[in-house]
């Protein structure tokens with residue numbers, strides 16, 4: 001099984017190891033996963049985040065989507081589409097699920113971890129019919145099923161329209177936090193550019209060439225500001241350019257502004 005690099009590598013690798021499968025990294029560029037590298041890897045399955053790639057935030061391009069569908073058809077491959085945060089999209093209309101392009105090849109995974117709370121442990125899989133009995137069997141072996149009362153409560157939330165209202169309200173609220181991050185960086189470290197902001201709760205900050213990622217993280221920690229580096233998300237950490245993955249989902253606008261203000265000199269270099 002292949003996974004995106006940078007990406008959700010530890011989770012995918014651990015899950016693959018449990019299943020006795022080897023996991024291989026495949027590079028991501030500004031159009032999403034590199035499908036030629038995927039073909040060359042020999043993998044027969046791939047775990048992807050097409051709507052908002054974790055952690056770069058890029059959207060899988062239409063051309064790559066077609067190439068992926070061809071790849072899967074050509075090698076009897078399976079694509080696991082991890083749609084983890086795309087309910088929160090700010091700059092454009094929602095990106096269509098890749099699953100619609102190749103429903104016989106894609107298992108689409110959704111979660112309420114971002115839209116409601118990770119503690120609920122509710123999610124779903126839309127998979128090719130042939131895989132459904134196997135997925136059901138694995139799920140039963142893993143945990144004998146998710147809590148039914150929680151699922152019914154979630155169904156009521158969706159059917160009543162309140163889930164949609166919640167998403168609309170939270171989108172505006174996260175949008176304000178996102179704006180606070182953009183404004184704070186423009187004010188305190190204008191040379192730092194941000195990408196990957198179209199959806200979700202994180203952005204990639206590209207640090208000026210002379211600023212070393214790990215040194216900034218260590219110095220920020222001394223000032224009680226938690227920063228996270230892109231290199232942690234890469235298969236080969238030594239190749240990483242100096243970048244930070246900045247989360248703004250669970251911080252107030254004031255905390256974002258004061259956090260960036262107190263590390264601005266580090267980010268400026």
Ligand SMILES: Cc1ncc(COP(=O)(O)O)c(C=O)c1O
Nearest residue numbers: 008049054082084111113118123
């Ligand atoms: C890339 C990615 N996939 C999936 C998830 C959601 O995982 P779960 O639904 O198990 O909480 C997350 C949550 O942070 C994530 O970052």
